[in-house]
Amino acid sequence: MQASPPRRTQGARSEETQRRLLEATIALLLERGYTRLTTPDIARRAGVSRGALTHHFANKEDIVVRAVANQLERVTAGLRAFCDDCPPQQMNTDTVVDYLWSMMAKGLFYVTLEYLPEARANDQFRQQLLPVVQEFHAALDAIWTRLSDHYGVAPDEARISMNTTMCLFRGMIAQTVLREDPDYFRRMLDYWKTHLRTSLGGKRSKEKAA
Template identity: 40%
Template sequence: MTAARKTRQRGERPAQARSIATRDKLVRAALDVILEKGYNSASTTDFSEAAGVSRGALLHHFPTRSAIIIAAMELLLEEATAEIREVAAKVALTEVSLGDFIEFLWEMFSGRVFYLSLEFINEARTDADLRAGMMPVVKDFHAALDSIWIEFERQAEGQPQARLVALNMTVCLVRGMGVQTVLKDDPAYFRSMIETWKVILPQLLADGPEGVARLDGSGAAGVAGQGA
């Protein structure tokens, strides 16, 4: 290899690293701006200013607004998946309690991850191009969740299908509750459901759907009454 080629390659590597760093800054800035201003009020100019890069740099990486939006949602869900995987592994190894895992999911799906996802999903409902771009990202997210639940089951005892359904039910529960928090300011109401689910979920994981039927009335209902 000639000296000139070696010099050129050394110069290319820092340039590539800067390009990756710039792209990452833009995507993270887009998430921050959308969370602060909302999807429709957040412009690509806001994204570039928040990232501290030029408009030209943004267009180099993301020629269209939908391109950076899809990249932002992909990053959001990738990082959420990594967090869920880490905590689920600790639950399977009994390093974290199942109750704490429910609390973790509730915090995730009623906070930043949830509100950003809600912004994206709401816009995708009426924007066919955006929806088409997001669907593979969301599909990958749910496939990753299923793989986490399967690994969860592999490390713990129980019925595989029951675990898959029950843990996905948990995500659906906290996500639905997250939607309610937008217009319902009633922490005790949400707390009662979380505490009730802490009673129900272990039964589902251990015994499958039949486990719920064996819960005595004082179990779930009693916990719900305490939080109301």
């Protein structure tokens, strides 16, 4: 007789419930936006009761903050893995730009666009988000410092170049909301790749030649 699988612990079930709720929150933020987001809809999408949601999260703002934190942790882990796993000969500035654009444009910054207006007007919500976003930016700066070693530039120069890249992408992605023009955005990406190829990648090439 085949033995039945062991029952999950209460802690494991609780973690699974929270995971489903956080994933449902991000999905609904992308689909409906912050103002149309409701906790009953989140519970329904996650396939759990409203009571289960309120057991883990105090209110809408609380679950959004936790969902954003979870999303940013996963994005940061993915970026670290990209830097660790990418062969050195392929870690050129074009590859980094393509990865960052894909990371930002496939939902990450669209979610940000949803909660930013509320954070501007709701100080309590803003105060909850600040440490989450600051932790993400600190992790990014640490990754940019690692890239500085690869490109042979000062850490501060790499951080400025890559943070400028992220700010450029934020503006471009915001513009896609009202402008469907892939060629327009592709040409800007190509322009920026050329710039970084010279400012960062070019220095490594000169160093090798020397």
